[in-house]
Structures are given as C-alpha cells and as structure tokens.
Amino acid sequence: MALLVRSSDGPDVAGGSFSVVAAGVLPWRVKGKQLQVLLIHRGRYDDWSWPKGKLDAGETVPECAVREAYEEIGLRIRLGIPLPAITYPVGSGPKVVYYWAAQVQDGTPVPDGVETDEVRWVSPEEARLMLTNASDAAPLDALVQAHESGVLETRAFVVVRHAKAKPRSSWTLAEGKRPLAATGQRQALAVADLLAAWAPKKIASSPWTRCMQTVAPYANRNAVGVKTVGELTEHAARRNPGKARRAIAALLAKRRSQAVCTHRPVMPSVLAVLREQLPSRLAAFLPAEDPYLRPGAVLVVQQPVATPGKLVSVELYEPFED
Numbered sequence: 001m002a003l004l005v006r007s008s009d010g011p012d013v014a015g016g017s018f019s020v021v022a023a024g025v026l027p028w029r030v031k032g033k034q035l036q037v038l039l040i041h042r043g044r045y046d047d048w049s050w051p052k053g054k055l056d057a058g059e060t061v062p063e064c065a066v067r068e069a070y071e072e073i074g075l076r077i078r079l080g081i082p083l084p085a086i087t088y089p090v091g092s093g094p095k096v097v098y099y100w101a102a103q104v105q106d107g108t109p110v111p112d113g114v115e116t117d118e119v120r121w122v123s124p125e126e127a128r129l130m131l132t133n134a135s136d137a138a139p140l141d142a143l144v145q146a147h148e149s150g151v152l153e154t155r156a157f158v159v160v161r162h163a164k165a166k167p168r169s170s171w172t173l174a175e176g177k178r179p180l181a182a183t184g185q186r187q188a189l190a191v192a193d194l195l196a197a198w199a200p201k202k203i204a205s206s207p208w209t210r211c212m213q214t215v216a217p218y219a220n221r222n223a224v225g226v227k228t229v230g231e232l233t234e235h236a237a238r239r240n241p242g243k244a245r246r247a248i249a250a251l252l253a254k255r256r257s258q259a260v261c262t263h264r265p266v267m268p269s270v271l272a273v274l275r276e277q278l279p280s281r282l283a284a285f286l287p288a289e290d291p292y293l294r295p296g297a298v299l300v301v302q303q304p305v306a307t308p309g310k311l312v313s314v315e316l317y318e319p320f321e322d
Contacts, residue, residue, distance in 0.1 A: 004297075004316040006098070007285045008082040008142065019093025023065035024052025025102035026083060026143050027075065027109070028152070029121070035147050037127050037140065038109055040072060041118035047132035050139070052097055053115070060317065061098045062197035069102060072116045073109040077102040078199040078257070080154050081146060081302050081313045083139035099139040101146070103153060151312045154302040156198035157252060158259040159270055161293035163187035163319070165210040176208040176233065183322055184210070187296035190320030192217035194298055195259055200224070202258040204251055206232040211261040214296070218259070229260075237266040244269035252277070255303050267292035274301055277311045285314040294319050 005014055027038035039048045053068040055061065062079055069077050080101035087096045109119045122130065124144045128137055146152040163184035171178045180188060195218045203219055205211045207228035219226050230236055231247035248270050251260060262270065271292065275283045278301070286299075293299060296319030301311045 004318045005285060005314075006082040006085075006316075007282050007314040009085045009098075013085045013087060013096060016087065016094065016096065018087070018096040020054060020090055020095035021061065022052050022054045022095065022097040023061040023068065023099070024050050024097060025065050025069050025077060025079070025100050026050050026139055027069070027073070027077065027102050027104045028143060028147075029104045031121075035124060035144070036121045037124060037143070038073065038104065039120050039122060039127055039130055040111065040116045041120070042115055043117040044115070045132075048130045049132060049136055050099065051116070052099070060194055060197075062100070062317075063193055065098065065100055065102075066197045072112050073119055074112070075104060075107050075109055077104065079156070079197050081152065082315055083142045086135045086138055088133075088135055101143050101152060146312070150306045151304040151310070153305045154312065155255055155257045155305060156200060157301050157303055157311075158195060158198055158200055159274075159293070159299040159301075160191060160195075160214060160259055160261040161267065161295055161297050162206075162208075162211040162214040162261055162263060163191065163296040165295070175235075179209050180213045184295065185213070186322060187320045188214045188217050191215070191296060191298065192221060194317060196222070198257065198259075198300065200257045200259040202254075202256055203227065203261070204229050204232070204258065205261040206230075206234075206263060206266070208233050208263070211263070215259065215261045232260070232262040232266055234263045234265045237263070237269055241269045245273050248273040252303070253308075255305065255308065264291050264293070274311060277309055278314070282311070282314055285316070287316065296320060 051069045051072045055064045083099040085098045164181050166181045203226045231243045237244040298317040300315040302313045
C-alpha cells in the first residue's frame with residue numbers, strides 16, 4: 001500500500017521522486033492552557049528534531065510514523081491531522097519526511113537511549129529556537145496554525161473500499177455472500193496494519209461478506225465491534241442513494257474515531273457527504289472519477305472535536321498489491 005496523496009503536501013512532494021522516504025510525528029499536548037510540543041535530542045547527530053525514521057520494507061508511511069514514535073519515545077500514539085512534509089538532499093539523493101500531529105493525552109515519553117538520548121516538552125516558540133534544521137519548522141507552523149484555529153484536536157473518519165473479491169462471473173450464489181479472493185484476503189491484512197495508525201474505535205460496514213471480511217482482521221486484533229449498515233450495500237445504495245448519504249452523514253455526526261467499509265457504487269454517496277463538509281480547496285483532493293477508490297484503498301478525513309460539520313484534511317492510500 002503506497003502513499004497516494006495528502007492535502008497537507010505541496011505539488012513538489014505529491015509529484016516528487018525520492019531516494020529516501022521517512023515519516024514522523026509532532027507530539028503535542030495542552031498544559032495549563034498552553035500548547036506544548038515534544039522535541040527529541042539525538043546524540044549521534046547532536047541535534048534537536050521530531051521523532052521520525054525511515055520506512056521498513058513493506059511499511060506504509062503512516063505505519064512508520066507510529067512505529068518510530070513508539071521506538072524513539074515509548075509512546076503509542078494515533079495520528080491526527082497530516083502536517084507538511086519536508087524535503088532535503090542527502091548523500092543517496094532527495095529525501096522526504098512525512099509528518100502528522102499526534103496528541104499525547106497520557107503516558108510519559110522516554111528516550112530509547114539509542115537514537116534518542118533526551119526528550120523535552122517546550123512551547124512552540126522555544127521549539128523554533130531549538131530545532132537544528134530550519135526546515136523542521138514547517139510542520140510546526142502548520143500545527144500552531146491548526147491550534148489557533150481550533151482544529152488541532154481531531155477524530156479520524158476512515159473510508160475503506162472492500163478488498164478484492166472473487167469475480168462475479170465465477171460466483172453463482174447470492175451477491176451479498178461473495179467473499180474476498182486470495183489477494184483480497186492479503187489486502188485485508190494490509191488494511192488492518194494501516195488502520196492501526198489511526199486506531200478507529202468503531203467500525204461500520206456494509207453487511208455483505210466482502211466488506212465484513214475486509215475489516216475483520218483489524219476488528220479481531222483490536223477487539224473492536226462491527227456495526228452493519230444495510231444502507232451501504234450495493235443494492236440498497238443503487239435503489240436509494242439518498243438513504244446511503246443520510247447513513248454516512250449520521251455516522252459523521254457522531255464525531256468519533258471510526259472506519260466505514262463499503263462498495264464502489266456507494267462511493268459517490270460517501271464522497272458527496274464529505275464534500276459538503278470540506279472547504280473547496282480540500283474537496284479538490286477527493287477522488288472525482290469512477291472507480292473513486294480501488295479495492296482495498298483507504299481514504300482518511302479528520303473531524304475537529306470543537307467544530308461540528310467541518311472536515312480539515314484529506315489523505316488517500318493505494319491498496320496493497322501482491
């Protein structure tokens with residue numbers, strides 16, 4: 001599963017080619033009504049920066065960001081809004097580092113003693129003075145702007161198109177019972193790995209087998225229940241797309257961390273609801289042409305906790321391919 005697009009990144013990143021790909025987070029908290037961010041000191045380089053690192057083989061950038069936070073500062077975090085990626089040259093060629101905001105509500109960051117030998121909570125102003133590399137200020141500026149706008153604390157709403165199913169031509173039973181193909185089963189495992197970066201606490205799904213099988217690995221690993229929504233099946237959405245839109249709107253209105261799995265024919269209804277809550281600049285990042293999402297692909301939008309009916313970011317991730 002590869003990075004497709006994030007609304008936080010400029011065209012130089014979205015259209016760039018990079019020899020080295022890394023990912024990281026800007027941990028943040030509010031203490032005494034004051035925003036603080038967490039910097040790390042790396043003894044090897046004698047620099048102050050953000051928790052980050054290069055991708056492992058077969059890893060996606062969101063997974064890398066979460067893993068690096070755990071390895072370097074000992075915190076299990078979930079990703080918030082995407083922040084601007086930064087690029088710079090290294091010996092092997094151009095490098096890109098993708099960043100996300102990561103709210104820290106509990107737990108004490110602890111340096112790993114290998115990559116990181118000190119961690120420090122500081123104000124954004126102190127962070128700008130301490131950062132060794134000037135380019136590291138770009139994601140910080142975006143984080144501060146989001147905080148000042150009241151949209152930094154968010155909940156992820158994740159849309160999943162079910163993974164690759166067995167061909168219709170070779171299936172003779174009820175359409176709702178058509179299961180995942182072998183490739184789709186492997187895609188479902190990749191979807192579970194990716195969803196863990198946002199750690200949705202609730203899952204809603206079309207009750208058809210191929211959708212339920214797509215979300216089952218994540219649900220089973222994390223003891224998350226799956227609520228079936230009949231309006232999100234292919235047949236129901238074709239008969240009454242208005243009901244599908246209302247079902248998606250009702251899920252969004254709960255403003256909680258959740259994932260929704262459905263079918264290609266339902267995507268126009270899903271995207272219509274998302275488009276209504278996105279400013280035009282961000283709505284332009286939504287897929288506009290059929291098939292919208294490929295089987296096993298993931299779309300992530302972030303909902304500010306303090307601002308009902310508003311979405312503030314868009315991310316798209318391609319499906320895992322054998």
